[in-house]
Amino acid sequence: MTKVVIVDSDEKTCAAIIGPTGAEHRHLSNRVMRDALAKAGLSFSDISYVVATGYGRINVPFADRQITELTCHARGISSMFPNVRTVIDIGGQDAKGLKIKDGKLTDFIMNDRCAAGTGRFLDVLVDTLGVRVEDLGPLSLKSTQKVVISSLCTIFAQMEIRTRLSQGTPLPDIVAGLHDSIADRVFKMAKKLKIEPDVVFTGGVAKNIGVVKALEAHIGFKIYVPEEPLLTGALGAALIGKEFALKAIAKGEPIHKKELRLDEAATFFQSENS
Secondary structure, X not given: OEEEEEEOOOOOEEEEEEEOOXXXXXXXXXXXXXXXXXXXXXXXXXXXXXXXXXXOHHHOOOOOEEOOHHHHHHHHHHHHOOOOOEEEXXXXXXXXXXXXXXXXXXXXXXXXXXXXXXXXXXXXXXXXXXXXXXXXXXXXXXXXOOOOXXXXXXXXXXXXXXXXXXXXXXXXXXXXXXXXXXXXXXXXXXXXXXXXXXXXXXXXXXXXXXXXXXXXXHHOOOEEOOOOOOOHHHHHXXXXXXHHHHHHHHOOOOOOOHHHHHHHHHHHHHHHHO
């Protein structure tokens, strides 16, 4: 997904947009930025500084700077949860563990080589289960005896689920077992960082209450989830951009390559409209 957050000098969110994803990162970033500007009632010339983050950050033509998503996540989450020490992020492509101290990223670990334990893993398996992905969480809470889903390979997990279904195993018990297997995998990864409270869970999978509860059971701490767990990285990028802009203003310096950025943005916006 492509996300945009606009903040003012007081760190108040003026607009937050979650848009689609796809191969055309440049056009998507332009389109979502334009939607965010319209929502905030602003023009692009009102924006002092743009920070791009995430996998597609190099494809944002009007960005002043590109910063890693880990740094941006740490900044965004710390603004919402000042006492955060550990972050678990499960997105569509990877799972990450972050250690934070005084709002700064101090260490991290991630799994980006296998879909197991990610949103993509769940997206594939819902077809086998015959349910919608948004129904997985509430469904798992109805479980009375979760089953063990031993395989973390997507193909073998599908076979295991089909076997359970053919045996008449209740669907909530299968889903609860699936959530537990994801939580167990992510917990084993994150504990290498020494998990400490407060623990915050972000990414699309954080919207799944079943995975939240399963992670809490493994970790042994309460887990906090932002109101919109998909926006923490974009929020952090916006806050970092605000800090760059205010520092330049305080020193009486021009904001980094502003004129070039505006020229590029104007050209790109025009090409999108043509």
